[in-house]
């Protein structure tokens with residue numbers, strides 16, 4: 461499961477380039493819209509400016 465720690469997120473939007481389309485921008489906020497599409501490539505973790513993306517493999 462993947463989620464965003466909003467204490468750290470600066471809304472940079474870089475995670476929107478996730479190849480699986482997991483993130484979406486809704487009303488100006490980045491959200492984990494499609495978590496089941498995640499294939500745990502960790503791309504978003506690497507590009508996230510705020511180190512705000514938390515990945516827990518289940």
Ligand code: SF4
Nearest residue numbers: 478498499501502504
């Ligand atoms: S780990 Fe990969 S597939 Fe999962 S949300 Fe991040 S960029 Fe997308």
Ligand code: SF4
Nearest residue numbers: 469470472473475508
């Ligand atoms: S890349 Fe990280 S800091 Fe930027 S919007 Fe996504 S979760 Fe927030």
